[in-house]
Amino acid sequence: MSVAIQTIAELRGVTKIFGDVVAADSLDLAIGEGEFLSFLGPSGCGKTTALRMLAGFEKPTKGEVLLDGQVVNDLDAHRRPVNMVFQHYALFPHLSVSDNIAYGLRQQRPRIERKIISAKVEQALETVRLGGFGPRRIWEMSGGQQQRVALARAIVNEPKLLLLDEPMAALDRKLRKEMQIELQNLQRQLGITFVLVTHDQEEALSMSDRICVMEGGRIVQVGSPRELYDTPRSRYVAGFVGTSNFFDATVTDASPNHITVQMASGRQLHGTPEIPIDTGQAVCVSIRPEQIALTRAERAAEAALPVTIHNRIFLGEHTEYLARNEALGDFLVLVPRQAELNEGTFNAGEQAFVSWDEGALLILEK
């Protein structure tokens, strides 16, 4: 994010406790105007709780929620310039599609003129490509259409912040892909700040400007999809954002920018740290499958490890190999089509070598 972007919403040391469950634990996060931010994490990690505190449905036990620079802890949901797309849409079954969409506009005081309301509703219907569906009843709409109605009902109010709680969870894979693209286009077109909750890493990676990875009520890392992928801070983040090869190790030399770690087998490897590291610290090293080269001859005598090929899966533009090193264990290797054409295909049982650039070996918190 560049400095010029204004903060529109902020969590400051926000904690939420339900009985003896700490659903959110000292969350600190600034959300920039116009950005697309995702909360990513497994079930029960507190994503919905964070979102509900922004919407005003839950009051923080500790800390402050700010909207537009104002502390809004005590501002009721119906007074916040924020709208939400609910996980199961929560559309009003007794109202038509148009009336559902008009609902928010009709609550505004001073009242908005009827003509203006119906024009805005028509426009919102067009935006979500449901033109002509206005008079329909909710139960006459398919799941995907209902999702669009829920979206239209929120965006028609032109909220400062649009909160989306797993809006695509109930859709099938194909429809979900389509909606992801539409949602992204919509966000650019409207310039509204989107905060999306998801436990689908692909969804978060493909749609967001920034991702906020959560675990057990805490924010573990915030960054752009690329940052999280290239420089995860912990094994948890690296595992949640993409796939990787992980090995336990101990730091033997902690010079700045050049770390030497010792594997359980005694083998020494070199890499770069993303976190402050001390000598003797137990860490986790990670190497992304696509950053490993699979070769027949031992290229770099020091770094290359001998492996036996165990499995091969052809994936089109890539081939995925499972290669086993006696001392370290299994490596997942992703070989691009071109490299495979140069080097030739490896068969199960064949001997080979794996190697990588020093920068590819990430040293992470365990």
Add this chain to the structure above:
Amino acid sequence: MTQRGRNALLLTPAGLWLLVMLVLPLLVVFVFSFGERGAAGGYVPAFTLEQYANLPARWTAFKNTLILAPLGTIAALLIAYPLAYFLAVRCAPRWRTSMLILVIVPFWTSILIRSYAWIFILGGRGLPALLETIGINDVRFINTPFAVLVGIVYGYLPLMVFPIFVSLDKLDKRLLEASADLGSTPWRTFRQVTLPLSTPGVATGCMLVFILLMGEFLIPAILGGGKVFFVGNALVDLFLQSRNWAYGSAVAMTLVIIMLITVSIYMKFISRLGGHRDDVSLM
């Protein structure tokens, strides 16, 4: 067996029951209402409209019924709705079951006995005596329309609470959050979401209570002390005391017709009001 055959089988027990217990008696009443009273009471076959012409003689009973039944229904609704709302929306789930049981506890004793208890409460040594201690003298409750109203609201309240509770309990609470999220104040959320979505329960409760009140005779007899007569009391009198079966049948037929008309108007009104799918479902 074909689908039709199976459907017929499903409907046979209830159909036979209705035929014997409802349709045939109604036919008998219909035929009797055109007959004459025998010398020693009972029924003498005839075809005359005399019984219907005599209806104005029982005008007071019709008037009382047609005022107190709707009034009782509305009063029961006004008391039952907040209670049902509390039970379904506000009450902590662990208290809910016990509270619901409390609502039906009165059914464990006969309405007859409970109405006698009301005689004491509303009678001279009950509430009026209490009012005297704070200086309000000469209040009479017992044997007034008010006493009958209190009695019927008390007796039929649970029948109103339950259907409303069920429809409010079914109401998706996330809709209330969605409404607040869209800027609606709690009161407007109640008016625009909660109330419309609970109309099926309100409709069911009102219809149930209203129909039963139209045929009520026990509570007016006990708490009205012979002064506040319902059509039900007139029927008891005509069939059991004066044994004027033909006239009684004419009164009964008239009541049935009035009910048919009011209920069908009511149903039309309700289905226009809500207009969504499970509208006049009986829960």
